[in-house]
Amino acid sequence: MTDTLVERARDALDTAYVPYSEYRVGAAIRTTDGTVFTGSNIENANYSNSLHAEEVALASAVTDGHRTFDRLAVTSGARDGVTPCGMCRQTLAEFCDDDLRVVCDEGDGTTSEYTLGELLPSTIGPETLEAAKRSGE
Structure with a gap:
């Protein structure tokens, strides 16, 4: 049985704009109040201006006033377990906190699940910048 958040990420694949790579990615992020926002990748000919599905979903949520999240699902047209x-x-x-659950779609109802902290240990955050200011760096 496919996870509802994964299904929402899969639905987002339909809006992907990928004329160069043809690699569609969809994401769905859930706020702590249960609201879900989706996004898909949007490519640009110079690639560096491309938008990633996770960023699009997060930006939609933040623009709508949400700041706390508990789960993210990511999928691709290839169902290859893509991670952010x-x-x-x-x-x-x-x-998001280190305990944000990140669910990656492997296809056929199979997923891999990580925490954001597992995927990105020792992140640069506001406290990193404050520590640098205090030390005069």
Whole structure:
């Protein structure tokens, strides 16, 4: 049986704009009050301006006033267990605790699950910047 949040991430694949890589990614993030926001990747010809599905989902939630999250599901058209990239992990860490559950779709009802802290240990956060200010660096 497929997880509801994974299903929402899969639904988001339909809106992906991927004319270059043809690698569709969908994400669904759940707030602590149970609201779900989805996103898909949006490519740009220069690649560096591309938006990742996780960022799009998170940005939608933050724009709507949400700041606390408990679960994220990520999928791709290939159902290959894709995890958020390093840039997305750092963006998630701005708003999510290390215990954010990250569910990665392997297909056929199979998932891998991690915490954000497992995927991105020793993240750069506000406390890192404050410590640097205090030490004069």
